[in-house]
Amino acid sequence: MTSDPAWYARPVLDVARDLVGCVLRHGDTSGVILETEAYHFTEAACHAYVGITERTRVIWGPPGRSYVYRSYGIHALFNAVCEDDGVGAAVLVRALEPLDGIEVMRMRRGPVKESELCNGPGKLTQALGIGLELNDTPLTGATPPIAIEPRPPAWRDVDIVRTAPRIGITKAVELDWRFSVRGHRGVSRPLPAPPPAPR
DNA sequence: CATGGGATTGACT
């Protein structure tokens, strides 16, 4: 289960896929995960690619913990650390469908459309109130600061696609390590257009 | 010690 570190101690691509449809919760706010990306130390787009540093120490640490870092000097991005202790791997959460505490999210996000509350990795951390101070906190156990819960019944059989390349990176862009709910409008970037049909 | 780039967003054209 998502409350057990062993659930995260699996291949990062499996965890990234299984996280879609689960609920990410912090305090009174929560949302259903619509989109994820996998990162692994063996490929250059992953922060852990450079080895163990003060910044990347958490990614190399035990699974089932948070890795929250600052992007572009402005935004906090939330990841779940995966695979065994000593292996650098994590899943980035890119988009949510708002579930609980929508009014609180609105306060934090300002006057935006509801569809804009959590449709981006920096937006969802702002909406849920997840900041850098929540880096390296447990996601498992009885009452972790940030919790990930199993798929609600309505999301039990979601159709997950693994097709799109990861977003906003310049290295290892060829790896299709992005997962999302098929056809959902809440994903942070649309899937690339399918190739034209042969004639 | 200086520098440059990045897993982004929002405002503007």
Place this chain on the structure above:
DNA sequence: GTCAATCCCATGC
């Protein structure tokens, strides 16, 4: 569609 904002940290001199 384009572009600036903004800061941590890895790298190189």
